[in-house]
Amino acid sequence: MTRLIVAAALCLCALLFATSSAQAQGDAPRLIVVGDSHVERLGPMLARRAEAAGLQSAGWLARRGWSTSRYVREGDLAAQLEARGRPEVVVVSLGGNDRPRNRARYQRQLAWIVRQAREAGAERVLWLGPASSDASRGPRAEMTRRWHENNADLQSEMMAELGVEWIDSRPVTHEGHGVDGIHFTGRGYVHWADHAAGFFRDDAPVGEALAAHRPEALPRS
DSSP states (O other): OHHHHHHHHHHHHHHHHHHHHHHHHHHSOEEEEEESTTHHHHHHHHHHHHHHTTOEEEEEEEOTTOOHHHHHHHOOHHHHHHHTTOOSEEEEEOOTTOOOOOHHHHHHHHHHHHHHHHHTTOSEEEEEOOOOOOGGGOHHHHHHHHHHHHHHHHHHHHTGGGTOEEEOOGGGOSSOBOTTSSSBOHHHHHHHHHHHHTTOSTTSOTTOOSSOOOOOOOOOO
C-alpha cells in the first residue's frame, strides 16, 4: 500500500510539473527571424536556440538576395509578421545586400523595418549587423566586404536612435566562409548563431562590441 501511495504521489508530481512547464512555454514570448539569404541557415539555428532559452519560435522569413530597400518596396513585412502570430521578439538580419548612397534615405529605410515590426506586435527588435566577408576569395567578396563594413558602421550609429538592440556580427564572422567568401559553411553559421543567441535574454548586453573593429570602409554620402 505504501508503495502504491508513493507511486501515485510521484505520478501526480510529474503531471503537475509537465502542466506547469507547458503553461510556462505557452506564456513565453515568441521570436521570429527575418532577413536575407543568411536567414536560410541562421533561421532554424536561432529558432532552436530561442526555444532552449525559454522562448517560443515563430519560425523565420528568409528572402534570398533581398536588401532593406527591397523589403520597403514590397511593403508587406507587418502583414508577414501578423500572419505568423504577431511575435513579440523580432530578429532582423539585413544589411548584407544594402548599397546605401544617401545617409538620410538609408535611415528612413531602417526605420520603416522597425516600425513595421512594432506595428505587428514586436516588443523587442534585435538587429544582426552585416557579417564580415573574406576578401581573399575574389573581387566580388572584396567589394562586398567594403559595403558590409560601411553598412555596419552606419547601422551601429542609427539603431540606437531607433530604440533597436544592434548586434555587431563582424567580430565572430572572420572565419568559416564558403567558397564565395560571403556566405558561410555550416560551422560558420553555428558560430554566428551562438553569438547572436547570447543576446536573447532581456539582461544581455546587446549592442556591445566584442572588440574595437573599424577597418577601412566606403566613404559615406
